[in-house]
Amino acid sequence: MNKILIVDDEPNILLSLEFLFKKEGFRVFIARDGEEAMGIIEENHPELVVLDIMMPKVDGYEVCKYIKEKNREVKVVFLTAKSKQQDVQKGLDLGADLYLTKPFSNKNLVSKVKSLLN
Template identity: 85%
Template sequence: MSKILIVDDEPNILLSLEYLLKKEGFRVFIARDGEEAMAIMEENLPQLVILDIMMPKVDGYEVCKYIRKKSDEVKVIFLSAKSKQQDIKKGLDLGADLYLTKPFGNKDLVAKVKNLLN
């Protein structure tokens, strides 16, 4: 069973993604900011991280750098409202496997998650 960490400061997004991915059979961890995400990764390194960019304490870009220092194996999907080309380029340059913008489709997200993990 693949482990997925969802990192977002929006409670509604956390809850809906947690429900959606658990329903698909994934083991899901949630973090409300980058600091909490890094603490969780010390205990449970996931196979995939769904990561917001704009968060309190530590932003998604810093978390992505942290993930890449720990492992090249962990897949990273940025899920952000930041949709400018330079934001997308920065996310991918930092090592994200995929950059999706909000709003997003649930079926599309689940398909992309499964695709990255296979």
């Protein structure tokens, strides 16, 4: 069973993504900010992290950098409202495997996550 971590400071997004991925058979962890995410990554070693950028304490860019310095095998999917080309480029430069903008399609997100893990 693939372990994924969903990191977002928006409770509704966390809940809906947690439900969505559990329904698809994933073991799901959730974090409300980047600091909490880094602790969960250390303890639970998810294969993939769905990551918002704009969050309190530690932003998504920093979390991505942290993940890729620790383990390049962990896949990172940015899921964010930041849609400017320079934001996308920064995310990809930091090692993100995928950059999706909100609003997003659940079906598209699930299929992209599954293909990254296979």
